[in-house]
Amino acid sequence: MINWSVILGIAKTHLLTKMKSTGTATLGVTFGIGAYITLVSFMTGLNGMLDDLILNQTPHIHIYNEIRPSDHQPISLYGEFKDAFNMVHSIKPKQNQKKIHNALPILDYLKKHPNVKGATPQLRAQIFYLSGSIELGGNLVGVDIMEEVRLSNIQDNIVEGTPEALKNNDSGILLGAGLAKKMSLHVGDRVQISTVYGNIFPLKIVGIYQSGIAEIDDSQSFANLKTVQRILGEAENYVTDINIKLVDIAQAVPMARQLETQFKTKAIDINQANAQFETGSNIRNLITYAVSITLLIVAGFGIYNILNMLIYEKMKDIAILKATGFSGRDVQLIFMAQAMIIGFVGGILGLLIGFVLSRAIDHAPFETEALPTITTYPVNYNPAYYIIGITFALLSTFIAGYLPSNRARKMDPVKIIRGT
Amino acid sequence: MDYVLEARNIDKHFHKPKDFHVLRDITFGVKKGEFATIMGKSGSGKSTLLYILSTMDTDYTGALYLNHELVTGKTHQQLSRIRNKNIGFVFQFHYLLSEFSVLENVMLPAKKLAEKTNAQIEKDALQKLEMLHIGHLADQRASRISGGEKQRVAIARALINDPTILMGDEPTGNLDSHNSENVFNIFKNLKEEQGLSLLVVTHDEDFAKRTDRIIQMEDGMILNP
Numbered sequence: 001m002i003n004w005s006v007i008l009g010i011a012k013t014h015l016l017t018k019m020k021s022t023g024t025a026t027l028g029v030t031f032g033i034g035a036y037i038t039l040v041s042f043m044t045g046l047n048g049m050l051d052d053l054i055l056n057q058t059p060h061i062h063i064y065n066e067i068r069p070s071d072h073q074p075i076s077l078y079g080e081f082k083d084a085f086n087m088v089h090s091i092k093p094k095q096n097q098k099k100i101h102n103a104l105p106i107l108d109y110l111k112k113h114p115n116v117k118g119a120t121p122q123l124r125a126q127i128f129y130l131s132g133s134i135e136l137g138g139n140l141v142g143v144d145i146m147e148e149v150r151l152s153n154i155q156d157n158i159v160e161g162t163p164e165a166l167k168n169n170d171s172g173i174l175l176g177a178g179l180a181k182k183m184s185l186h187v188g189d190r191v192q193i194s195t196v197y198g199n200i201f202p203l204k205i206v207g208i209y210q211s212g213i214a215e216i217d218d219s220q221s222f223a224n225l226k227t228v229q230r231i232l233g234e235a236e237n238y239v240t241d242i243n244i245k246l247v248d249i250a251q252a253v254p255m256a257r258q259l260e261t262q263f264k265t266k267a268i269d270i271n272q273a274n275a276q277f278e279t280g281s282n283i284r285n286l287i288t289y290a291v292s293i294t295l296l297i298v299a300g301f302g303i304y305n306i307l308n309m310l311i312y313e314k315m316k317d318i319a320i321l322k323a324t325g326f327s328g329r330d331v332q333l334i335f336m337a338q339a340m341i342i343g344f345v346g347g348i349l350g351l352l353i354g355f356v357l358s359r360a361i362d363h364a365p366f367e368t369e370a371l372p373t374i375t376t377y378p379v380n381y382n383p384a385y386y387i388i389g390i391t392f393a394l395l396s397t398f399i400a401g402y403l404p405s406n407r408a409r410k411m412d413p414v415k416i417i418r419g420t
Numbered sequence: 421m422d423y424v425l426e427a428r429n430i431d432k433h434f435h436k437p438k439d440f441h442v443l444r445d446i447t448f449g450v451k452k453g454e455f456a457t458i459m460g461k462s463g464s465g466k467s468t469l470l471y472i473l474s475t476m477d478t479d480y481t482g483a484l485y486l487n488h489e490l491v492t493g494k495t496h497q498q499l500s501r502i503r504n505k506n507i508g509f510v511f512q513f514h515y516l517l518s519e520f521s522v523l524e525n526v527m528l529p530a531k532k533l534a535e536k537t538n539a540q541i542e543k544d545a546l547q548k549l550e551m552l553h554i555g556h557l558a559d560q561r562a563s564r565i566s567g568g569e570k571q572r573v574a575i576a577r578a579l580i581n582d583p584t585i586l587m588g589d590e591p592t593g594n595l596d597s598h599n600s601e602n603v604f605n606i607f608k609n610l611k612e613e614q615g616l617s618l619l620v621v622t623h624d625e626d627f628a629k630r631t632d633r634i635i636q637m638e639d640g641m642i643l644n645p
Contacts, residue, residue, distance in 0.1 A: 006531040017519040324529040325504020
């Protein structure tokens with residue numbers, strides 16, 4: 001029979017009369033949990049932002065025609081030299097079209113596919129930007145701008161102008177931010193571009209595009225698909241790339257393989273394109289957890305230490321309690337209750353401090369050229385971290401309290417009373 | 421005979437630092453309403469015997485009966501309950517919980533027993549304190565009262581559950597003669613007015629002489645069973 005009100009009453013008195021130790025132990029837990037919450041929210045927020053930065057710019061599947069040499073040189077088909085040792089010098093890439101064969105039927109097929117959220121055609125053209133006598137090399141990407149807005153975060157990267165302005169202007173261009181800076185051009189100005197064949201076209205700047213990745217911003221601009229087809233003098237079915245966004249991203253790998261064989265093109269899935277990136281994310285997560293767990297373990301040792309000291313100080317009290325009829329289990333529960341109260345109060349305070357610090361970080365200005373859409377540090381307020389935090393606080397105080405309280409349970413009152 | 425507490429053939433060894441036969445075949449009993457003292461030189465085993473009789477020490481052979489019920493061999497959980505309900509204990513050093521008030525100290529064993537409501541326990545505790553003329557100290561912190569007062573609080577605590585027997589391990593050993601006299605009179609009154617059985621270990625011959633019976637111990641044996 002456990003009399004909780006008596007046990008909790010004694011635990012409460014112990015905690016209140018030893019306010020200093022109680023406070024120290026509680027603060028240990030508070031800071032451990034608070035630091036964990038802050039760190040994990042901040043780090044995962046940062047990871048999430050970096051993921052978005054890269055992943056939103058990467059289609060889940062990217063279809064294009066790869067320029068590469070033939071797998072089998074003609075001589076290997078020639079029976080008479082089958083057993084000979086053939087050497088072919090200066091192998092050139094196979095004569096191939098850049099455009100995707102049958103692009104429009106492929107697009108139709110993809111748009112009807114249940115797992116495809118959207119498929120957008122793109123036409124990448126090598127061009128030169130002309131600024132007086134200076135020629136800057138770069139890309140012009142013909143896109144279906146409204147589809148891109150729907151499927152990617154391109155809108156976030158249009159720092160001046162709107163996607164609609166591009167859609168409505170047949171000879172409009174979204175100029176890369178780096179290019180605009182180099183050529184001192186602004187929205188409303190005209191820029192001349194030249195194709196590799198030397199044809200010159202004037203285009204009107206309807207917006208500025210800034211991805212945050214300098215290499216892209218210094219070379220890439222966007223125009224309507226039809227505009228680029230017209231500049232290149234190609235037909236309406238001339239498309240070099242198809243970007244696909246999926247409903248279920250986990251299907252990217254098998255689907256890319258299937259599309260490759262079905263349409264005899266190259267299909268790159270997101271995992272292939274971002275293999276290194278994934279590794280980076282994983283390592284950052286690992287570091288976050290290693291640091292957090294260290295903090296929590298340190299807090300746990302603090303509690304263990306303080307409870308141990310408390311029990312040492314209270315040896316005589318333990319003997320009296322046992323002599324007057326409290327069982328070993330009652331005594332253990334008294335000290336366990338103290339540990340759990342410290343863990344609970346410290347844990348809750350820790351969550352609050354973690355939340356407040358997260359808010360502070362969330363409001364700290366973070367402005368960088370590379371990330372035009374971000375103005376403050378990213379923070380991830382995932383409730384799961386708060387649940388993990390309080391669970392760990394209770395768990396670590398339970399373990400830290402169990403060992404000393406178990407000692408109190410086993411303590412022989414006669415030995416203490418007789419002083420042996 | 422109507423023994424409240426009875427020991428039969430109790431033997432005990434200390435194993436450390438080397439084997440030592442501290443109690444040899446102890447057989448005796450305490451009658452209802454009897455005020456008995458155990459006397460003997462240091463090392464005669466009298467305190468050791470008392471802690472066995474109090475059920476706190478379970479490392480012995482033989483049999484111990486409390487209210488005709490065999491106590492030997494019960495679990496720690498059951499023994500705690502028996503101590504709580506049937507045995508009051510007074511130590512040489514006051515041994516109060518210093519963080520608690522006098523009243524809380526007295527109430528604690530009754531709260532553990534949980535047979536009465538808190539209000540009832542508080543009333544009983546105040547009544548015990550009044551009986552020992554320390555009712556005015558009820559709300560003081562236990563660490564703030566004098567040695568003689570502490571011992572009286574300890575007696576009040578020992579009495580709170582109306583035990584079958586009150587045991588004392590040199591309850592006057594740490595007190596001046598005035599307070600010793602006080603404690604003796606309290607014990608005497610308890611026996612005479614409430615018919616309580618008492619078993620007290622003491623060095624104090626004057627104290628012992630005025631009790632009903634002196635049990636003399638030497639070398640782990642009772643000389644006058």
